Amino acid sequence: MSPFSRRAFLGATVLGIAGCSATGNPLILPTDPVVNRTEVARGRTGRTRAVTVTATEGQVDLGGPVVRTWTYDGVLPGKELRVGAGDLVEARVVNRLPADTSVHWHGLALRNDMDGVPPVTQAAIRPGEDFTYRFVAPAPGTYWFHPHTGTQLDRGLHAPLIVEDPAEPGAYDAEWVVVLDDWLDGTGTDPDQVLASLRQRSGHLMHGAAALGGDVAHPRHLINGRIASAPVTFAAKPGQRVRIRLVNAGADTAYRVALGGHRLTVTHTDGFPVVPVDTDALVIGMGERYDVLVTLADGAFPLVAVAEGKNGAGMAVVRTGTGASPGPEVRPGELRGKVVGYDELRATAPLPVRRPDVVHRLELTGGMMSYEWGVNGRSDGLQRVRSGQRVRLEFVNTTMMWHPMHVHGHTFQLNGPRKDTAIVLPGQTVACEFDADNPGQWMVHCHNAYHAEAGMMTVLGYEEQR
Ligand SMILES: [Cu+2]
Known part of the structure; x- marks a missing residue:
């Protein structure tokens, strides 16, 4: 199956068929009013940080070798975006590439409709068009942004996103x-x-x-x-x-x-x-x-x-x-x-210990022979959760390769640190937990760009409660 048909199928699953699924409650789509209500409930400073980011094709000097590639604004890495926690980010993304694109704000627990995952959370930004991402930056820290479209991550399309903490002691020079x-x-x-x-x-x-x-x-x-x-x-x-x-x-x-x-x-x-x-x-x-x-x-x-x-x-x-x-x-x-x-490593503010309400076992599957990767043997799975639940994801790596597994829209608790991306070695099981407090449809996937594109993706889908 080509990546395009796989993605179209995924979009249909999440945005279309699931709305009238016979096997579960309707899903909370990115367009659901609860997504905006959740955003309004986030602390906001009132400051707006407006920026324009242009995805463009051109030449870049790597320090001798000059390559033709795709970058943000012609520089590599893209210009750092620095905001304060609680600021409203208004990022206008202009697509001057010869292909569809999108921007995912890696690590941020932001509003679902701004997560930048076509076709699940938005339509792709077409060549010559633009899209303005508007979201409150929820938590301080070191983040970054990149496309969630094809293998574009392995071109020059990425940049740091630093969210400053107004209460940071700043014990450094x-x-x-x-x-x-x-x-x-x-x-x-x-x-x-x-x-x-x-x-x-x-x-x-x-x-x-x-x-x-x-x-x-x-x-x-x-x-x-x-x-x-x-x-x-x-x-x-x-x-x-x-x-x-x-x-x-x-x-x-x-x-x-x-x-x-x-x-x-x-x-x-x-x-x-x-x-x-x-x-x-x-x-x-x-x-x-x-x-x-x-x-x-x-x-x-x-x-x-x-x-x-x-x-x-x-x-x-x-x-x-x-x-x-x-x-x-x-x-x-x-x-x-x-x-x-x-x-x-020990988080200074760990998630309180709580018995999980739902456990999803995510077997990481596939291999080099056919170069097809999956979660539980498929690329279009759906892991149902409900708002308010403590969710436990168990990544079980049955492959010969390691996988850095990334959860969108949440920072989970490992046995020790808080993270949004965790390495799972061959044969290893890694469990992570988080509270389902950010309704919408979120990707869970391997951050190897080639594994993800070859199918190691699933959707964490909030469903309505009846
Ligand atoms: Cu992988």
């Missing part, structure tokens, strides 16, 4: 947003060609022995849009405390990240605060974010992001003094040090 990205677009191929070849040549591809390997050999790894031999430099002073906001915007790559000569203090996972914990390195799956604090030494230090189970790495430089810049092949010893796991 400077901030640095770091976007990690695996790159192949414009290097003789593009993401659509890669997906087509995965489907044709499947079974003969790299599929590393490493637990966190990938399906696709991205030839470049970027930090803030630059390859390691032409890195961006973050300038600061020795002794300064810096908050680094790490975003993995890659399509098929987990990154192991360390800053040479420094330990990192993890303070947030996917936007939400944790009891601070020190580590040498972090492993970050696609879609995940970590905030860390670091007190800088004197000199020039490499921030390295090694592609797990692949060849290559991205690098940036932190410079607080004189000294030679680190070379692109440098691999700080911290990369082989302690990596903090989910089980060592």
Whole structure:
């Protein structure tokens, strides 16, 4: 089944057939008045942050190699969007691409009709047209935005979204947003060609022995849009405390990240605060974010992001003094040090313990042989929930590949941290819980762009209560 027919079927399921489904109550669609009532009940500051984002085709310099690709406003990553918690975001998205697009605000528990998932929550934005997203930014943290259309995530269409906390103690001197990205677009191929070849040549591809390997050999790894031999430099002073906001915007790559000569203090996972914990390195799956604090030494230090189970790495430089810049092949010893796991992280404001009202077992299925992926063996499933329920999702990975599973519209509780995207290793079961307090139709999917497009998606569907 082509992605288009699959998506059309999904849309029909959610928006059409389900309205008169014989097997359950009617679903609460994005157009339902309760979606707006829920938005009105959200705290709002009264400030409006208006911005225009133009998705466009053009050339980008990766630090030597120049590629033709798709970006927001011609830059890579797209310009950071910075708002305050409670602000009304008014983002006009102009589509100058030769294809339909959309924008998903990754990690935000926003109103369902602004979630940016065609055809489930809106119609796609057609070439030459525009769409204005209007929503209250509900919670502070490090987020990002990208299309929810085809494999566009693996072009240059992504940008950080920082929601500031008016009550943040601000125990740091400077901030640095770091976007990690695996790159192949414009290097003789593009993401659509890669997906087509995965489907044709499947079974003969790299599929590393490493637990966190990938399906696709991205030839470049970027930090803030630059390859390691032409890195961006973050300038600061020795002794300064810096908050680094790490975003993995890659399509098929987990990154192991360390800053040479420094330990990192993890303070947030996917936007939400944790009891601070020190580590040498972090492993970050696609879609995940970590905030860390670091007190800088004197000199020039490499921030390295090694592609797990692949060849290559991205690098940036932190410079607080004189000294030679680190070379692109440098691999700080911290990369082989302690990596903090989910089980060592504790949310400072965990969800209160409560018995689940509904449990959905989501078996992650599929493989490389046919390159079809699914949830419970299908790409168009529906997981019914009702407002007020404590929901438990159990991701059971029966595949040979790892999957970073992402839930839209909610930040769930793991056994430890709050997150919206969680790595599920082969053979592993990961349970997450959340309160159903954001009515609508929400995607639950793998954040490997190729797995998602090849079917590893389901819908978390709020239904009406009768
Ligand atoms: Cu996956």
